[in-house]
Amino acid sequence: MPSKMDCADRLRLADLRVTRPRVAVLQAVHAHPHADTEMIIDAVRSVLPTVSQQTVYGILHTVTAHGLVRRIQPAGSVARYESRVGDNHHHDVCRSCGAIADVDCTIGETPCLAASHDNGYTVDEAEIFFWGLCPNCSTSQQRT
Known part of the structure; x- marks a missing residue:
């Protein structure tokens, strides 16, 4: 799993502001390959208990749009996220x-x-x- 510094560097390279929730989301995706949104929210809340569901959804959208995370959705399944891009x-x-x-x-x-x-x-x-x-x-x- 990448360190907080590695995640921060990836955010900076993508011209994204480094925030604790963004770092926590990237770390959760790396730690839980192919996790769905609920699993990622749970992992992020274990580090940042007050983070909102909407914040995690927004971060997932942003980091996916910037190519830091890949979103997949097999037929009949909810969206899943992975760090292998x-x-x-x-x-x-x-x-x-x-x-x-x-x-x-x-x-x-x-x-x-x-x-x-x-x-x-x-x-x-x-x-x-x-x-x-x-x-x-x-x-x-x-x-x-």
Whole structure:
């Protein structure tokens, strides 16, 4: 997990003002990969008990817009946040428990950005979810 100083430096590099709530949100996202907003609010409140829900929502919006955090939302799920940005990785999603794990791009570059037909769009990101069962759910289903 990055230190408060690392988070402050990231905020400064993004031309954002450094505040205790912003640092706490970045640290929470780093500490809890693929966390939903409620999990992040709980983590931030463990450090800053009086921070409002609206403040955390606003910070998540701001740091996502500035590329410090990535927002993902698998079908049928609430939005999740992660600190791994800028590398076009993908995700495994468990159909049973909802666990999410990072998956590196299969060829090492961004082949998924070369769509078979781009319809004239300038594509700069691809979001791919692989659906199945996580190891824990696979094992428990085999036992029953």
